[in-house]
Amino acid sequence: MKTEKKSIRRIRNRGKRLDAWQLLLLFLLLCLTTVLGTIIWTMPENTSGLTDAVARLQEQSGVESPVTAVLLNFRGYDTLLEVMVLLLAVIGAWSLAKAPFSGQAADTGPVQMGVVRLLVPLMFLVAAYLVWQGSHLAGGAFQGGAILGAAGVLLLVTELLFLPAIPALPLRIGLVFGPLLFVVIALFCLCLTGHLLGYPEQAAGGLILLIETACAISIGLTLASLFAGGHPEDDHPQSVNPTEHSDKEEWP
Amino acid sequence: MITTLLYSMTGLLLFAMGLFTLFIHSHPLRKILAVNVMSTGVFLIMVATAYKPMPLGNIDPVPHAMVLTGIVVSVSVTALALLLACRVQETSNLDLLERKKQARIPEESRR
Amino acid sequence: MIYSILTLFDIILILTMLWLAWCLLNTEDIFKAVVLFISFGLLMALAWVRMRAPDVALAEAALGAGLTGPLFLSALRRMNRTRKGERRLDSDENREKEHKANQEQG
Numbered sequence: 001m002k003t004e005k006k007s008i009r010r011i012r013n014r015g016k017r018l019d020a021w022q023l024l025l026l027f028l029l030l031c032l033t034t035v036l037g038t039i040i041w042t043m044p045e046n047t048s049g050l051t052d053a054v055a056r057l058q059e060q061s062g063v064e065s066p067v068t069a070v071l072l073n074f075r076g077y078d079t080l081l082e083v084m085v086l087l088l089a090v091i092g093a094w095s096l097a098k099a100p101f102s103g104q105a106a107d108t109g110p111v112q113m114g115v116v117r118l119l120v121p122l123m124f125l126v127a128a129y130l131v132w133q134g135s136h137l138a139g140g141a142f143q144g145g146a147i148l149g150a151a152g153v154l155l156l157v158t159e160l161l162f163l164p165a166i167p168a169l170p171l172r173i174g175l176v177f178g179p180l181l182f183v184v185i186a187l188f189c190l191c192l193t194g195h196l197l198g199y200p201e202q203a204a205g206g207l208i209l210l211i212e213t214a215c216a217i218s219i220g221l222t223l224a225s226l227f228a229g230g231h232p233e234d235d236h237p238q239s240v241n242p243t244e245h246s247d248k249e250e251w252p
Numbered sequence: 253m254i255t256t257l258l259y260s261m262t263g264l265l266l267f268a269m270g271l272f273t274l275f276i277h278s279h280p281l282r283k284i285l286a287v288n289v290m291s292t293g294v295f296l297i298m299v300a301t302a303y304k305p306m307p308l309g310n311i312d313p314v315p316h317a318m319v320l321t322g323i324v325v326s327v328s329v330t331a332l333a334l335l336l337a338c339r340v341q342e343t344s345n346l347d348l349l350e351r352k353k354q355a356r357i358p359e360e361s362r363r
Numbered sequence: 364m365i366y367s368i369l370t371l372f373d374i375i376l377i378l379t380m381l382w383l384a385w386c387l388l389n390t391e392d393i394f395k396a397v398v399l400f401i402s403f404g405l406l407m408a409l410a411w412v413r414m415r416a417p418d419v420a421l422a423e424a425a426l427g428a429g430l431t432g433p434l435f436l437s438a439l440r441r442m443n444r445t446r447k448g449e450r451r452l453d454s455d456e457n458r459e460k461e462h463k464a465n466q467e468q469g
Contacts, residue, residue, distance in 0.1 A: 025275055033268045040260045040297070045253055049302065049312035066313035067320070067418045075317060082321045089328040093335050100441075130421070138417035142324050146422055150429035157433065219324070223430055226331035227437070229338075255373055259414065262377045266384055273388040281393050281439060285400055288431070289384055292407060299414045306415075316416050323419065327426045327434075334438040341442055 062204025064136040071140065072208045076197040080186060083179045083215055086222045090175060099230035101164040108158055116158050123151035131216045135205065141212040141219065148220025153227045168232040171221065178218025182211055259300035266293030280337035284330060291326045295319045373413065380406050393439060401432040 018026065054066050054074070061069035071079055127147040134140030156163060185207055186197045193200055199207050270290035274283055298319055302312040380403065387399035404427025411420035 022276060026272065029268055029272055033264060036264055036267075037261065040264060041257070043301065048309075050314045051310050051312045054313055055310065065418075066310070067316050070313050070317040071320065075314070078318070078321060082325055085325050086328050089332045092332050096335050096339050138421055140320075140418065142320055143418070143421040143425060146324070146425035146430065150425055153430060153433050222328070223331075223426075226328060226335075227430065227434060229335055229437070254370060255413075258370075258373050258377060259410065262381065265381060269384055269388055279393065281435065281442070282388075282396065285396055285435070286388060288400070289388065289403075292403075295419075296407075296410065299411065299416050299419060302416075303414045311415050316419055319416070319419050320422055323422050323426055327430055330431060331434050334434055338438055338441045 060201055060204070062199065062201070062206075062208055063134075065134060065138070065140075067138070068134045068140050068208070068212075072211060073197075073199065073204065076186070079215075080179075080182050080197070083182060083218070086219060087175065087179050090222050090225055093226055093229065094231035097230040099164070099228045099232060101159075101233075112158060116154055120151050120154060123147050123154070127151070127216065127220070131212050132209075134212055135209060141215040144212075144216035145219025146223065148216060149223025149227075152220060152224025156224065156228055164233055166232060171225065171232060174221045175218055175225070178211075178215040181214040185211060255305070256300050256303050259303070260297050263293040263296030263300060266290070266296065268293075280340070281334075284333050284337065287333075288326065288330060291322070295322060369413075376406065376410060376413070380410065394436075397432065397435040397439060400435065401428055404428050404431065 054070060057074065058064070058066060058069060061073040063069050063073070127144040130139040130147060131141060131144035132139075134144070189198050189200070189207075190196045267290050270286045270288075270293060273286040274290070277283065277286070298315045302315040304311050383399055383403045383406065387396045387403060390396050390399070404423060407427060408420045408424040411417070411423055
C-alpha cells in the first residue's frame, strides 16, 4: 500500500516536471509560436480586405446586414456545405448508440419546472426574432438555431417523460428539412439564372429568409439531438429484429 | 492598430497553449477542451485582423461570416468527439488497462 | 482618453482570458476545467463584442455557454459512471462468458 502511494506520487511529480521529450516539444512549439508571431507582426496594416467589394454588391444581395449577405448570398456555398457537415455529425452520433434515456420521471423540483415553463417559449420567441432580425442587424440562422438548440437542451436536461416517446420519422424530417430546402433552392436558382445559388435579384430577400428559417429549425434540432447523444427509440422495430437474429447466428 | 495586435497575440498564445496541452495530457476530455481552446485562438486571430477602430469605417464582414460557420461546426464536431470518447471508454477493456498501469508502476520505480 | 480606457479594458480582458485558459488546461480536476471553459466562452463573447463582431458574439454566447458546457458535463457524467463500474460488464471476459452461454443455448 505504501509503495503504491509512493509510486503514484512519483508519477504525479513526473507529470509536473517535464521530461526530455516534452522539453523538446516545448522548444519546437516556442519556435512555431515565434514564427507565427513574426508573421502576424509584419502583416500589412490598414488593408480594407473585401469590405469595399461587399459594400458595392450589398444592394443586389437582398438583405441589409453585410454578414448575412456574405453568409447566404456571396458565400452561400460555404453555408450549404456547413449545414451538410452538421447533418453528417448527427448521422455519426446516431450510428454510435441509442439515446440514453432513463425511462422514469426524474425528481425535478417545482422551481426547475417553472423555469422550463417560462424559459422555453421565451427562447422560441427570441430565436424567431433573431432569424427575422438577421436581414438587417446582427442575428441570423445560426444564432436562432443555437437558441433553439439550447431550448432543446433545457428540455432534455429536465428529463421530461414525453421526450423518449418522440417518434423518429418527424425528427428525421425536421433534421433534413433545412439542408434539403437549401439544396432545392440552389438547384432552382441554377435552372433559373444559370448559377448555383445565384438568386434572382427581386426574390433574393424572400428566398434568404426562407432558407434561414428552415436552417434555423434544422440546426436547433441537430444541436439538441447531438446533446441527446444517440438515435431515438423506435427505429424500424419491424425490420431490426430479423437482422439481429441473423447476426447472432453468424457470430462465431 | 494596437488592439488588433493585442488580440492577435492572445489568439496565438491560446493556440500554442492548447497545442501543448493536446500533446502533454492523456485524458480524452482534456484533449477535446484543448482543441476547443486552439480553435478559439484561431477565430480570435481571424476576427482581430478584420478589426478597425470606429472612425476608420466599416469592418470586413467576410472573416466574421467564416468564423460564424466555424463556431457552429466546431460545436458539432466537439459533440461527436465527446460521444466517440465516451464510446471508447465504455467499450475498452478497463481491467486490462489498469493491470498494465500497475505493471508499469514498479518498473518505473525501479529506475 | 477614450482610447486609453479601451486599451486598459483590452489588457484586463486579455489577461483574464489567458489566465482562465491556463487554469482550465492545467487543473487536475476535469469538472473544474469544464466550468472554467464555460466562463472562458462568456469572456470570449465579450471579446467578440469589443472586436465589433456582434453576430459572432451572439453565436458564441449561445453555443459556448448554452451548448458546449452541457455537452462536456454530460460526457463527464457518462465517463464517471463508466469508471465507477456500473457498465463495466463490457470487458472481454464477460463477453466470452456470454458467447459461451449463447453457444450452449443455441
